[in-house]
Amino acid sequence: MDLSRLKSDRDYLFASILGTAAVIIVIIMIWNGLTWLWSWFSTAGDNGSVWLAIWDFCKANLSILIVIYGLISLQASGLAELKFGKNFLKAFGLALILTPPIMMAVYGHRKKKKNSKEGT
């Protein structure tokens, strides 16, 4: 946080105050979520394999996992578009099909290649 900017920029000051309150609430919610996850994880394996329980959990919440994956892909392709100047739709397609890290790696690799060509 830029302290000097807090004094000069009222927008930055208000946003920091509100943002901090929001972050605190999010931390509490994440903490509660982790506590629930921990208690679930510690009892999950009681009647069999933990992996089986995780698999069942994933199956039961498949739709939520899919949309989380979709959102991560969206953010990654946004990064590719705005940071590397790539075509968003292509990046999004690649992220969905190949997973976001592979998409980023592909673009990073191409960027390196381009840079090395420019260098020679």
Place this chain on the structure above:
Amino acid sequence: MSGLNKIVLKYPRTVIALSLLITVIMLSFLPRIQFDSDVKAMIPDDFPAVKNLTDLDSIFGGSDIIVVAVESDSLFSSDRLKKFAPLDTLLSNVEGVDRVMSLYSAKEISGGAGVLSIDNLMDEIPDSPQGIDSLMKAVKASDLVYESLVSKDFGAMAFFLMLGATVELNDKEIRDEVLKVIEPFREPEKIYAAGLPFTRSSIVETMQTDMKSFLPYGILLMIILLALSFRSWMGVFLPLAVVIMSIIWTLGLMSMLGIKFTMISILIPVMLIAVANDYGIHIIAHYFENFKRQKFTEKEANIRDTIGSLNKPIFLAGITTIVGLMSLLGHFLPPAKQLGLLAGFGVFTAFSLSLTYIPAALKILRIPPWIAEGGQDHRFNRFLQGWGRFFVRFKRTVLAVAVVGVIIAGLKIPTLRIDTDPIHYYREGSEIRVNNERISENFGGSSQLSIVVTGDIKEPATLRRMKDISNFLEAQPSISRTISIVDQVELLNEAWHDDDTLYRTIPEDTVINGDTISGRSQVAQLLQFLDDEDVEQLVQMEEDTSTWETEFIKAQIIGRINRISSAEILALNQKVDNYIESNYSFEEVSSVTGAASILGTLTDLVARGQLRSLAISLVLVFLVTSMVFRSFQAGLYSVFPLGGAVILVFGFMAYFGIELNVATSMLTSILIGVGIDYTIHFLWHYRRYVREGMDGHEAVIQTLTTSGKGIIFNAFSVMIGFVILTISGFLPIFFFGFVIIFSIGMCLVGALALLPALVVWTKPKFIFREVKGGS
């Protein structure tokens, strides 16, 4: 540029942080949301049917029953009867079950040689074929058992689980416990279990499954649609953020107000996914378009222009949608009112965030690098021009075809059926429906209606009154049988007179050796043979402190109903109520109540609520558009395509056998709330181009190629948003999905085909009149 927009652009980070803070606060309320599957909750508490049912439950114990039925070709054999004997005890041990009525616990009232005895019908299970034969004869002779606990063909027997009303019962726990008990008894015999607690717990599970699918898959569909449309992260993320925030705010408010999820309110997130992105889409499209046309190169100027030119249409579209949705507040069903309120709040949130959060985010975010490379979509423009020319050229034919179509659809409307039976929420062949149908076929239904009689129940005159009502009920084809204390009194009287069937009547005053023995004292004497638990579900007992005698002050007559439609139940309710009203006062005999009567009342409310909310929404939309265009004629022109769409939709439903139910009765208000946007956008821009000097034909083409694109894109995004409803586990929601897509399509055709033809043909004054100070 309004003051609010100036503040947004001056404090963009604050606006974003505030939106996020409110979102996380609202998010923290979400885990508290509860589900309500009770059909009773669909009806206002002050309605007689609900009040009577609450009273009934408090007096006679729970009106909820669970029926467990065993079906086998050779059920009446020693082995089978022995196998299922423990079920009676095991089921009565289930928490929440007051008592179990079955063949194993059934009583037989018999008399002879001056002795009246009440024994178990089956003291022990017979081993020999002769014993089984005599048991079957005894069953056939018992009115309380035959066709009630044992089916007519002896192929099935039932265990009726009477549930207590004194404790708050958890439907799911009871269902799971009952299923656990019956599990070891399955195969090779078939066991069915049904009843409202089973239906209610299934409804909750289906609601949870639907919610788990609707939100994620709806959001995913929207991401794909926005990605394909804007081809930019910003174009996807900002409208999506508005949708997600408006859903969280709305559900947070729902939780704060203590409103529970019902089958209807699971529509709210889907509606917001479909509708809430519209305003954001318009803003982003305009913002990008300005950059593409190089109207602006600097962000802030572009945002000012975008918001300045879209403020009014977005405000109007938002207000008319809110007004349409809020018209559901005029509906009779509380969940419909809640849907109207919450969806209206959601749309308000969406359009407020679209005018604050999106401009603030646009100011902070970088402009996509490719933005200056865009171009016009000429093929789509050519299509729209051709479309406009066609409908303007053949305007009379187009309007004539539309009118004929609407008339044909209107003629079909009287065949539209209404159905509120929760069993019909599920597909034919589903376990819950099969179980109910089998039980209904064998034992005359798992649903019942009740009538409460007040007075001195031991008095023969009161019993005769009850007998008359029972006879009237049994004369109705939809009632399989009735149960009341009168049956017990008659059987006891018969047994008291050495099983002489002539005495299967209510005792009368009798003179013996010159002494008159009143009918009342005979009834009182006979009833002493019964245990309290045998009658507590049929009469309300009260200790008379002067005589220390137990008096019966209220009694209920139960009518078991065959599986009939809820519209038939409504007709039955009305017939029985008319009978009661014309023969008795409501002080001595109550109007019809019971779980089945709730369905009948619900049917009535669905039909009346539909008409009321439709009328309110049409009137409100008429008034709002009249005010916007300052002309009642404009109001009529706006309502015209919507009215046509409503008639076509009802005709479509009637033609394809889609019933009007608690979900589809929300349809017209949503249709009008969403569909009015297209009409307003068209008329607004058409009037603008006419006033700029274009003739009627030219203005149509210009309107279609400019705002027409937005209208089409908007309508398709709404339709795609609602597509997700077709994966619902509930049939009403599944059909709602289809019908809403059809109806939005009709509104689109109304706004972009019929309205152009109509305005070009009739040249309405509110568009073509001279404007002061210009053309």
